[in-house]
Amino acid sequence: MVIIGGGPGGYEAALVASQLGAHVSVVERQGMGGSAVLTDVVPSKTLIATAEWMTLTEQAGELGIGADGGPDGQAGTLRADMDVVDRRVRRLADKQSRDIRTRLEREGIRVVEGTGRVDPEISPAGSRRVHVAENDGGTQVLEAEVLLVATGASPRVLDTAKPDGERILTWAQMYNLTEIPEHLVVVGSGVTGAEFASAYNALGAEVTLVSSRDRVLPGEDENAAELIEGVFLRRGMHVLSRSRAAGVRRVGDGVEVELTDGRVVKGSHCLVAVGGVPNTAGMGLEEAGVSLTRSGHIETDRVSRTRAPRIYAAGDCTGVLPLASVAAMQGRIAMWHALGDAVAPLNLDTVAANIFTAPEIATIGVTQKAIEAGEVDGAITRLPLARNPRAKMLGIKEGFIKLFSDRSTGTVLGGVVVAPRAGELIYPISLAVAQRLTVDQLANVITVYPSLTGSIAEAARVLHRA
Structure with a gap:
């Protein structure tokens, strides 16, 4: 070999x-x-x-x-x-x-x-x-x-936004920074762009996220993406929706990101995250x-x-x-x-994915969009984490657990978790999808009290005879 x-x-x-x-x-x-x-x-x-x-x-x-x-x-x-x-x-x-x-x-x-x-x-x-x-x-x-x-x-490199490794950067060059950017402009609101925008916002940088779509994370669960965008805005991030970058140029010790509508966003650094x-x-x-x-x-x-x-x-x-x-x-x-x-x-269908924003977004299996479009005959339930006792103790106010099941058999078809460490919480739902467990089987497993996983079992109970 x-x-x-x-x-x-x-x-x-x-x-x-x-x-x-x-x-x-x-x-x-x-x-x-x-x-x-x-x-x-x-x-x-x-x-x-x-x-x-x-x-x-x-x-x-x-x-x-x-x-x-x-x-x-x-x-x-x-x-x-x-x-x-x-x-x-x-x-x-x-x-x-x-x-x-x-x-x-x-x-x-x-x-x-x-x-x-x-x-x-x-x-x-x-x-x-x-x-x-x-x-x-x-x-x-x-x-x-x-x-x-x-x-x-x-990383995909655009002719109008060529990286220099100092001020205009790809995701592979972000680790050359020795100081937190004064103002980081992120071009691209997919997974990579959203993760870096979330991280540097939390680290104390002013962040502007340029999104060509109606919302950030356009390919993800709509409720999850809306929640994350709300968190970004609450934390002081500037989100420019329906805005497309025409080019990025270095100007002295900073950058200028020109948008297709003529606006110019000035910053100290620019991350170009437009795919691979x-x-x-x-x-x-x-x-x-x-x-x-x-x-x-x-x-x-x-x-x-x-x-x-x-x-x-x-x-x-x-x-x-x-x-x-x-x-x-x-x-x-x-x-x-x-x-x-x-x-x-x-x-x-059994691949779990996680987006490492704060909070994280974890997904598995079929999507709500597929159910609502009639492609899958599924039932949907969503529980806010804010009412979970463990979440209250931890001060978690934002996030939810969403579960999808087959209407005729009760088989767990997929789910979405928006929470701190969602990548860990998605695992029991992943097991249920991979092993074709029913919502009743998932609900009948005794969970620790109090625990965030208790909301997964509760969501499964809600779907009993859904």
Whole structure:
């Protein structure tokens, strides 16, 4: 097995292949873990973890928590030292990358530092060849009975908003900041834009979020997105809805974001978060028979096969779902299938996703939009967290738990959780969806009292005979 790309899709696939007895080589040019570990998921969520502590202080007074007076007689306040925060971000990312490499090498997996290109022809022996340009300047050719492409994606760069790494930034460059931006303008209100806007707002920066749609997080549950936008506004964020950026330019020690309607938003920094581009160019994939979409994503089936013999693909380069968890499962499925092990095709209906704003938004299964459109015959219930006793104790006033079930069978079809640590709270709903439990089965599990999960059981009870 040769795997090009050492992110979650690549290294998880390598571990499965090694477990099943294959000889595995992983080609990675950046560092094990790929962008998910080094410049995306791990760094951003580490930054957000610091921001989360800042949001927890909102209810401090209500909970009876105060700060001792400072030397000038003023009450002490929390602040974030971005130099310390960013050093911690980089340290944790580097450590995670080293840990992954150590694990792979301990399993006998060969790690090759370099960039891979696929030979267009299958060899006379029936194998695929990968030409590797090594990071140290050398070259080598790897033979593979099976090849997995898991090269991920990079931030999309606009010609009218080219990043300079100092004032105009992509999400991969945000960790170069040593101070909290005085005024951060975020272009793009999708998941990445909303997460960074939420984090830097909590860290004390003035934030303006430029959204081309009617609301932030346009692809998410409407009630959840409305709640998050309300939280953003309450915390002092400027949200410019139905506003599209025409260009971003650097002006001295600041930036100017020009909107298509002629308005200009001035700030100290600008994050351009307008999606990603698959890392598939220049790899020889089309010449090898791999079918690419117009956007450059690799077309695969539900067991991660491409149209080219002996070539599989996984992760963000496939455009299936830009989640590390999905990439990892695609990689595992590819190896199970290639090596003849028992395998179930990828099922996106059971994929849980989480948006790390404050509060978080976690989702699983069918959507309310699908039910209301008549695509699914489902029942809906929504319970506000504010009435949950544990939430009252914690000072949580915003958030809800929403549950969807099949009207005829009572089977749990999906759910939405908006709450602090929603990514943890969604798990029992995910189990119910994956195992096709009914609302009665979910309701009849005794929950801890008081607990936030008690509202999940309560929502299930509401749907009894719905």
